[in-house]
Amino acid sequence: MKKFLFLAASAIALISCSTKPSYQLTGKVAGADFNGKYVYMYEFGVRDAAPLDSALVQEGAFLFKGDQASPALRVIRFSQADMESISPRQTGPGQNRPYSATIVLENAPILVTLDTVSVVAGTIENEAIQAFTTEMEKINAEEVAFASSIGNFDSLTAEAKAEVEKKSEALFNRRLDFAGKYASENPTKLSGAYVFRSFSSYLDEAVQQEIIAKADSTFKAVPGIDRVIARLEVLGKVAVGQKFTDFEMADMEGNMHKLSEYVGQGKIVLIDFWASWCPPCRKEMPALVELYKKYNKKGFEIVGVSLDKDKDAWEEGVKNMHMEWKQLSDLKFWESEGAALYGVNSIPHTVLVDKDGTILAKNLHGEELNTKLAELIK
Numbered sequence: 001m002k003k004f005l006f007l008a009a010s011a012i013a014l015i016s017c018s019t020k021p022s023y024q025l026t027g028k029v030a031g032a033d034f035n036g037k038y039v040y041m042y043e044f045g046v047r048d049a050a051p052l053d054s055a056l057v058q059e060g061a062f063l064f065k066g067d068q069a070s071p072a073l074r075v076i077r078f079s080q081a082d083m084e085s086i087s088p089r090q091t092g093p094g095q096n097r098p099y100s101a102t103i104v105l106e107n108a109p110i111l112v113t114l115d116t117v118s119v120v121a122g123t124i125e126n127e128a129i130q131a132f133t134t135e136m137e138k139i140n141a142e143e144v145a146f147a148s149s150i151g152n153f154d155s156l157t158a159e160a161k162a163e164v165e166k167k168s169e170a171l172f173n174r175r176l177d178f179a180g181k182y183a184s185e186n187p188t189k190l191s192g193a194y195v196f197r198s199f200s201s202y203l204d205e206a207v208q209q210e211i212i213a214k215a216d217s218t219f220k221a222v223p224g225i226d227r228v229i230a231r232l233e234v235l236g237k238v239a240v241g242q243k244f245t246d247f248e249m250a251d252m253e254g255n256m257h258k259l260s261e262y263v264g265q266g267k268i269v270l271i272d273f274w275a276s277w278c279p280p281c282r283k284e285m286p287a288l289v290e291l292y293k294k295y296n297k298k299g300f301e302i303v304g305v306s307l308d309k310d311k312d313a314w315e316e317g318v319k320n321m322h323m324e325w326k327q328l329s330d331l332k333f334w335e336s337e338g339a340a341l342y343g344v345n346s347i348p349h350t351v352l353v354d355k356d357g358t359i360l361a362k363n364l365h366g367e368e369l370n371t372k373l374a375e376l377i378k
Helices: 002-018 124-150 158-185 190-199 205-214 225-237 279-298 311-320 337-341 366-376
Strands: 023-029 038-043 053-056 061-066 072-078 100-105 109-114 119-121 248-250 256-258 268-274 300-306 326-328 349-353 359-362
Touching (some): 053 061, 100 119, 100 190, 119 124, 124 190, 190 225, 205 225, 268 279, 268 366, 300 311, 349 366
Parallel strands (some): 023 109
Antiparallel strands (some): 038 053, 038 072, 072 100
């Protein structure tokens, strides 16, 4: 009898050991008829990637089953064609698009409800992503309500416009503060990597450096974070206090010029990365024109580096906005080689350089730039 019990226990142990860990992602679709269509699973952060798996929606439900060697970020969504009949909604970083959800796929039960605002549950990491997304949705609701209350922005007074911009900036800064805090406190979790990847274009450079310094290999392996790390390395080379990085580009006549022909030659120089197609660039240009008139004869120079791709548009923009300073461009749009050397991922982007070529400040605009020039040029 004892022998039988021993053999039975051994058999149960063998069965248990041979059972392969697996996941079961149970999903449902709410609020729209996707029956007979497929929902797809994609690797997070990989643009134009082929789906990793698919599941048929039947009676408003779908199921993904399999095994995952190690936890990984995934996106669950329908094809673009299937989403054409679904009304879009305003979303920001850290939010899912309608009928889409970002999850941590791991060997455990996971629950997903795809809706205009999707919901994920089932593991500690997925609950964490859901809690973060919920907070982003709260802020988004405030933004939408605020935008609806404004009416016609162009008809507002200058004072009212300033208040609107101040409120909008405060709401977005709430997103950034929450995201930066979460990623900083979770540098070894995929949920932290998801938040960091979603907000890396907006977080302050110092905050990004702090998070990456604490991040583990799993965090850093999330697609796209390698590009963030590479950009931070570039930014370190052109940080405040470093010497400017030289490059060569053509002017409007096609003549090649090095940046060093203008920078480090005894003048305070503003390197202005801009483009004719960029509304914020055009908006701030009149103030920059006035600062140029005010300080140029006192030792201030500007070098414009355009991210245009159409030469006619570039030339027309310079002419119409009365930009009398030197202009350079390789007409490579976001692939601009000069912009890459300075880690530029949004414009307008400015770099203020001292007489000896030392970088003094970055991204000074309007009154901030005026104050700094008044301090430097007596």
